[in-house]
Amino acid sequence: xxxxxxxxxxxxxxxxxxxxxxxxxxxxxxxxxxxxxxxxxxxxxxxxxxxxxxxxxxxxxxxxxxxxxxxxxxxxxxxxxxxxxxxxxxxxxxxxxxxxxxxxxxxxxxxxxxxxxxxxxxxxxxxxxxxxxxxxxxxxxxxxxxxxxxxxxxxxxxxxxxxxxxxxxxxxxxxxxxxxxxxxxxxxxxxxxxxxxxxxxxxxxxxxxxxxxxxxxxxxxxxxxxxxxxxxxxxxxxxxxxxxxxxxxxxxxxxxxxxxxxxxxxxxxxxxxxxxxxxxxxxxxxxxxxxxxxxxxxxxxxxxxxxxxxxxxxxxxxxxxxxxxxxxxxxxxxxxxxxxxxxxxxxxxxxxxxxxxxxxxxxxxxxxxxxxxxxxxxxxxxxxxxxxxxxxxxxxxxxxxxxxxxxxxxxxxxxxxxxxxxxxx
Amino acid sequence: xxxxxxxxxxxxxxxxxxxxxxxxxxxxxxxxxxxxxxxxxxxxxxxxxxxxxxxxxxxxxxxxxxxxxxxxxxxxxxxxxxxxxxxxxxxxxxxxxxxxxxxxxxxxxxxxxxxxxxxxxxxxxxxxxxxxxxxxxxxxxxxxxxxxxxxxxxxxxxxxxxxxxxxxxxxxxxxxxxxxxxxxxxxxxxxxxxxxxxxxxxxxxxxxxxxxxxxxxxxxxxxxxxxxxxxxxxxxxxxxxxxxxxxxxxxxxxxxxxxxxxxxxxxxxxxxxxxxxxxxxxxxxxxxxxxxxxxxxxxxxxxxxxxxxxx
Ligand SMILES: [Zn+2]
Numbered sequence: 001x002x003x004x005x006x007x008x009x010x011x012x013x014x015x016x017x018x019x020x021x022x023x024x025x026x027x028x029x030x031x032x033x034x035x036x037x038x039x040x041x042x043x044x045x046x047x048x049x050x051x052x053x054x055x056x057x058x059x060x061x062x063x064x065x066x067x068x069x070x071x072x073x074x075x076x077x078x079x080x081x082x083x084x085x086x087x088x089x090x091x092x093x094x095x096x097x098x099x100x101x102x103x104x105x106x107x108x109x110x111x112x113x114x115x116x117x118x119x120x121x122x123x124x125x126x127x128x129x130x131x132x133x134x135x136x137x138x139x140x141x142x143x144x145x146x147x148x149x150x151x152x153x154x155x156x157x158x159x160x161x162x163x164x165x166x167x168x169x170x171x172x173x174x175x176x177x178x179x180x181x182x183x184x185x186x187x188x189x190x191x192x193x194x195x196x197x198x199x200x201x202x203x204x205x206x207x208x209x210x211x212x213x214x215x216x217x218x219x220x221x222x223x224x225x226x227x228x229x230x231x232x233x234x235x236x237x238x239x240x241x242x243x244x245x246x247x248x249x250x251x252x253x254x255x256x257x258x259x260x261x262x263x264x265x266x267x268x269x270x271x272x273x274x275x276x277x278x279x280x281x282x283x284x285x286x287x288x289x290x291x292x293x294x295x296x297x298x299x300x301x302x303x304x305x306x307x308x309x310x311x312x313x314x315x316x317x318x319x320x321x322x323x324x325x326x327x328x329x330x331x332x333x334x335x336x337x338x339x340x341x342x343x344x345x346x347x348x349x350x351x352x353x354x355x356x357x358x359x360x361x362x363x364x365x366x367x368x369x370x371x372x373x374x375x376x377x378x379x380x381x382x383x384x385x386x387x388x389x390x391x392x393x394x395x396x397x398x399x400x401x402x403x404x405x406x407x408x409x410x411x412x413x414x415x416x417x418x419x420x421x422x423x424x425x
Numbered sequence: 426x427x428x429x430x431x432x433x434x435x436x437x438x439x440x441x442x443x444x445x446x447x448x449x450x451x452x453x454x455x456x457x458x459x460x461x462x463x464x465x466x467x468x469x470x471x472x473x474x475x476x477x478x479x480x481x482x483x484x485x486x487x488x489x490x491x492x493x494x495x496x497x498x499x500x501x502x503x504x505x506x507x508x509x510x511x512x513x514x515x516x517x518x519x520x521x522x523x524x525x526x527x528x529x530x531x532x533x534x535x536x537x538x539x540x541x542x543x544x545x546x547x548x549x550x551x552x553x554x555x556x557x558x559x560x561x562x563x564x565x566x567x568x569x570x571x572x573x574x575x576x577x578x579x580x581x582x583x584x585x586x587x588x589x590x591x592x593x594x595x596x597x598x599x600x601x602x603x604x605x606x607x608x609x610x611x612x613x614x615x616x617x618x619x620x621x622x623x624x625x626x627x628x629x630x631x632x633x634x635x636x637x638x639x640x641x642x643x644x645x646x647x648x649x650x651x652x653x654x655x656x657x658x659x660x661x662x663x664x665x666x667x668x669x670x671x672x673x674x675x676x677x678x679x680x681x682x683x684x685x686x687x688x689x690x691x692x693x694x695x696x697x698x699x700x701x702x703x704x705x706x707x708x709x710x711x712x713x714x715x716x717x718x719x720x721x722x723x724x725x726x727x728x729x730x731x732x733x734x735x736x
Contacts, residue, residue: 188623192598194533194557263541264534308512308542310532312555 001411002026004035008043008373011340011363018043020369023411028365038373041405044344045363046078046109046370047325048351050141050170051224051248051296053317054080054111056102057095058087063301063389065102065111068321070387071299073108073414075321076372076404079352079360080109080299084116085146091116091127093135100137107423108414112357115139117158117169121147126158133165140356143170145224146271148206150176155210159219166356168220168246171210173231174272178202183312185258185273193261195311198273200228207231211238214245222354223247225298227272229282236291246354248296249283251320251327252394256280260394266307266314267394270300287328287346288336294351297324301390319393323382325374326400333376334401348372369411378403387420428549429725430536432560432602440606441578443724444568450727451568451720453490464493467730470518473529473552474500479691480552480562483715484527487722493730496523511535512544519545525730526550533557548729550722556593562690563599565721567607569714570645573686581608586638587629589649589671589698590660592619596690597649601627614638615649616671618660635671639680646681647688648673648699664697673703686710 005018010028017035019027049072055063063071065082072080082099084090090099096113103111115132119125121144132139142162149155149171158169179202184190186197207223211234214221223235226247235247252270257277260268268274286292300317307314328346332338344363352361359368380403384396407415414421426434435443453459469488471481481497488495498518511530518526525548528536533555540549553559567580574583585604591597591613604611605628613620613629625631632638639646651667661667668674673687678700681687687699687709695701704711 186622188626191621191623192557192627194555194595194598264537265541266538305510309510310530310538311534312532313510 003411004031004033005038005043005373006035007037007039008041010043011344013340020408020411023368025363025365025367025369040377041373041375042340043363044076044340044372044374045348045361046372046407046409047076047347048079048355048357048360049077049297049299049321049324050081050222050294050351050355051145052080052082052299052321053085053301054082054099055301056086057098061303061389065099066106067387067389068299068301069103069106069108069111070420071319071321073407073409074387074404074420075323076325076374076407077321078109078370078372078407078409079357080111081141081355082111082113083145084114084143085121089116089120090114091119093128093131093137096132096135096137096139109409110357110360112355113137113139114170115142117142117144117149118154123147123150123154126154126161129158129161129167130164133167140165140167141170141222141354142167143172143224145170145172148172148174148176152209152213156213156217159213159217159221163217163219168222168354170222170224171206172224173203173206173210173226175202175206182273184261185275187258187276189258189261193264195261200230200275203228203272204230204234207234211235211243211245214238215241215243218244220244225250225253225272225296226292227253227275227283228279232282232286232291235286239291246293246350247291248294249287249292250296250298251324252318254280254283254287254331255327256394264311266309266311267318267392269311269314269316270318271316284331284335287331288338293346294354295324295328295346296351297321301388302392303390307392317392319386319388319390321388322386323395323400325372325404326382326402327395329376329402330400369408371408372404373406375403375405376401426728428540429560429729430540430549430551431558432563432599432606435603435606437579437606440564440567440603443564443721443728444571446728447564447568447717447720447724450723451717453723454716454719459490460492461490462492463727464488464491464730467493467524468522469493469495469525469527469726470523471495471497471527471552472514472518473498475529475531475553477529477553480529483718484552484722487719488726490719491723491727493726511539512542515539515544519547523547525726527552528554530554550725550729553595555595557595558599559595560599561718561722561725562596563603564725565714565718566600566647566688566690567603568717568721569688569710570686572713573710574644579607580604583609583645584643585609585611585645585647586643587611587613587647587649588635588673589615590619590651591615591624591649592621593652594649598627600647601629612638612641612643616661635677639677642682643685645686645688646673650690650692651694651698668697672698672700674700675702678703678706681708688714691715
């Protein structure tokens with residue numbers, strides 16, 4: 001099967017045609033052949049999310065691999081890394097293989113399982129890291145996300161062991177003892193609202209410690225969803241020291257602040273919490289100057305029962321796959337004046353590299369045809385109703401720039417004219 | 426106004442109007458027939474997820490003096506203790522025809538979310554939520570202070586010292602906001618561990634010596650209840666040590682100026698944060714606070730239920 005995308009703009013600004021044959025990009029040059037009119041659209045390598053919660057197995061009321069990967073396709077993604085905090089936890093080969101197989105069956109994007117660092121996310125004993133790596137799912141990324149690997153010696157050992165197969169530890173940086181009962185960012189607003197505060201140091205101290213362990217072991221460390229101005233400083237310091245450290249920021253921490261918690265609306269309850277305006281600005285600056293390497297959505301779907309209740313009873317988490325590109329366009333292109341090449345690095349190339357995914361994050365002749373075509377001039381009101389099973393979207397009813405018009409996964413259109421396609425196997 | 430979940434929802438003008446209204450309604454309590462027909466046919470539900478007999482009775486009397494029908498629902502006696510959610514409870518009360526829900530809840534923000542989510546059309550009145558706010562308590566304190574300051578409008582220039590466990594106190598938060606709105610100067614004073622960081626941004630100066638604060642001759646001293654049930658003992662050394670530094674004991678009482686007023690939201694831990702002598706002193710306004718509580722709650726319920734739904 002052959003498709004020709006006519007008149008697309010490449011990340012470098014050039015306008016041309018892209019020819020796809022089978023699952024491969026066959027040509028990137030003008031052709032006399034007819035094809036799909038893509039004038040005004042920017043072609044980017046399909047997006048890769050290093051931080052997605054798909055909830056299956058175990059929490060299918062919130063999301064399934066199928067519903068989550070449809071949501072991902074709608075957002076321009078061709079690969080998602082599925083977090084390990086399912087039930088059962090992805091702490092052994094069978095679970096990883098199950099998740100990968102469900103992803104392959106869905107057909108909307110590559111679903112690459114993340115293995116847990118510790119058995120059952122209990123933080124006491126390392127998972128079968130080698131078994132996960134050797135499984136058919138070829139796990140390269142490990143995280144206890146949702147929980148912090150707090151035990152320093154376990155963290156050190158994990159960093160050492162994943163070196164054998166070029167793995168990476170993705171840490172959810174949260175000192176559990178400094179955040180007992182924490183409900184929102186610590187500060188005057190938490191005091192006024194009568195909610196237990198979540199100090200910035202609880203995040204920053206863990207990043208500092210782990211960065212030092214990464215330096216000492218010369219291992220790859222990925223910092224999940226950093227949120228404070230101080231955390232940016234720590235990452236900057238560690239990179240200057242030569243640590244193999246990468247950092248991720250979520251769409252919501254880039255644009256939203258703790259002021260929203262005044263509503264006590266649990267849609268704004270997230271872990272780590274929304275911080276102050278000065279933190280959001282520091283994160284935006286860190287995206288612009290390259291201190292932050294990737295956008296990770298931390299897509300965390302929750303059913304209505306877990307969100308329509310008192311703040312303290314509500315679950316932490318927000319959905320994020322369908323509007324992440326729009327948030328980044330706002331921050332990087334519209335406010336930051338940066339290029340689409342930088343955009344592609346943050347959304348595709350760098351995440352694929354961190355996760356060691358082949359066939360993702362590339363837009364060149366001979367590469368796998370994984371593409372997102374976006375209309376940069378669109379402005380749209382973000383909807384609650386999505387392809388996800390959950391509606392916990394903090395950007396609902398807000399207007400953001402850009403729209404994913406088509407998504408192509410392995411040469412096949414998963415999204416056409418903003419409509420997610422029905423795939424039959 | 427349609428709801429009252431936080432002092433933040435009031436302007437200086439609307440707060441003064443409520444106090445004026447309460448001042449008028451206070452006279453109903455002096456009549457032989459203590460009843461007005463204002464809320465006849467309306468149903469007020471006191472929904473208490475946390476015990477507070479005093480506050481519940483105060484709201485109940487207020488509603489009845491306005492001829493409303495009153496239903497008391499407490500967490501112990503209903504399905505809410507069996508895990509029924511706030512949403513389900515609100516929808517049930519809606520179906521039963523509640524016009525106003527007076528909500529006491531152990532979690533901060535519960536009244537706000539109930540008012541905002543559309544689970545019920547009823548007016549929501551916050552009767553104390555977690556360590557967030559207790560707006561009707563602040564209003565009754567302001568009414569009491571306004572009466573003794575002999576002001577007919579606001580509390581401009583009045584100096585109020587709030588003492589004790591600020592960390593857990595919703596009364597303190599509501600009072601700081603309202604006293605500021607009305608032009609008073611607020612100083613808060615308590616042990617370091619019980620004064621939360623950033624509280625000064627609500628509009629208060631902070632000090633950590635009760636004796637020094639008293640030397641600045643405040644017009645009123647508001648003692649807070651030590652919330653023993655919320656403490657694990659690590660906040661202060663012992664009741665005796667707390668009493669030495671933070672109690673309005675006989676010694677401090679003797680140094681108080683003749684016109685300095687004493688307030689306490691009750692119930693008092695006599696002998697802990699306040700001595701029996703201070704509680705019963707002629708400068709103590711504790712009983713007047715209780716009486717004003719009914720008047721203020723009448724004004725709030727009347728205002729919420731007669732505003733025809735505009736917010
Ligand atoms: Zn996390």
